[in-house]
Amino acid sequence: MAVPSHENRPRPRFRSSVTDRLLPGVRRVLLIPPPAAGFEWGPVGPGGGRVWRLLGGFTFLQTSAAVANRTPGINISDGNENVIRSYAPGVVAAGVSQRVGYWPASSAPGAGGSPLIDNVPVPELLIPGGWTIASQTDLIQAADSYTTVALVIEEIYESWQDVTLHHLAEEEEALAAAGLLSSATAPRG
Numbered sequence: 589m590a591v592p593s594h595e596n597r598p599r600p601r602f603r604s605s606v607t608d609r610l611l612p613g614v615r616r617v618l619l620i621p622p623p624a625a626g627f628e629w630g631p632v633g634p635g636g637g638r639v640w641r642l643l644g645g646f647t648f649l650q651t652s653a654a655v656a657n658r659t660p661g662i663n664i665s666d667g668n669e670n671v672i673r674s675y676a677p678g679v680v681a682a683g684v685s686q687r688v689g690y691w692p693a694s695s696a697p698g699a700g701g702s703p704l705i706d707n708v709p710v711p712e713l714l715i716p717g718g719w720t721i722a723s724q725t726d727l728i729q730a731a732d733s734y735t736t737v738a739l740v741i742e743e744i745y746e747s748w749q750d751v752t753l754h755h756l757a758e759e760e761e762a763l764a765a766a767g768l769l770s771s772a773t774a775p776r777g
Contacts, residue, residue, distance in 0.1 A: 613641065613744035620737035626730040629737045630722025631665065633715065638743055640715040645690040645739035647723070652731030653683045660688045662708050663724040664715060673724055676708045690739065714744070 623629050629647065634640045649660055661675035680686040689707045715721065723734060 613742035615643065615740065615742050618645075618739045618741055620739065622733065622735045622737060625733040626728065628723040628725060628728070629734045630663075631720035632722070632739075633720040634717050634743065636717045638717055638745055640721075641712070641742040641744065642690070642710050642715065642721060643740040643742055644692070644710070645737070647688050647690075647737040648685055648735045649680055649688050649725070650685045650733050650735060651680055651682050652729050654729040654731065655682050656727040656729055657681060658728055658732065659726040660686075660706075660708055661724040661726065662690055662710055663722050664711070664713075665720050665722070667718045667720065671719070672711050672713075674709050674711065675724075675726070676706060678706065680706075 618632065620629050620632055649658065651658055657679035659675050659679050661673055663670055664672040676688065680688075687706050690710050691707055692710055692712050721739070723737075725732070
């Protein structure tokens with residue numbers, strides 16, 4: 589019986605893109621603390637060794653009685669410059685509470701019909717560590733406020749080592765919060 593030669597084995601294909609090196613992601617809901625009145629929510633972004641794909645989300649924009657038409661939007665930045673800004677096709681008038689959705693245009697609730705006034709179309713792209721997502725509202729007033737900010741993301745890791753380190757750090761934080769770690773084993777911050 590002949591032993592197969594290494595030259596007869598299939599060779600792994602060359603991987604040139606970042607998406608080829610990423611592990612399958614985990615979908616989760618990211619709850620963002622509501623900002624103070626007159627301020628935007630965010631910025632939030634993935635940590636090291638992780639990449640996000642923004643799948644959607646929502647918030648409520650409570651506008652003050654100050655007369656102005658606000659245009660809710662979303663801003664994705666690489667940490668230095670704005671990469672993408674996207675705005676809802678409609679405006680939010682003064683003195684109302686309006687649901688604002690963040691969905692890819694192709695999968696927005698009600699997609700296929702007329703555009704949703706409250707939907708901010710988000711691009712379908714990968715958001716690497718160091719990049720951020722935040723709201724961007726034209727003509728926001730000092731008494732306007734965002735509440736209940738929730739983003740649905742797919743969190744993708746670049747390696748199994750990143751997955752393991754991330755989960756170990758989360759476990760250490762939970763144990764420390766419960767007072768179950770001694771000071772000698774407490775996570776370093």
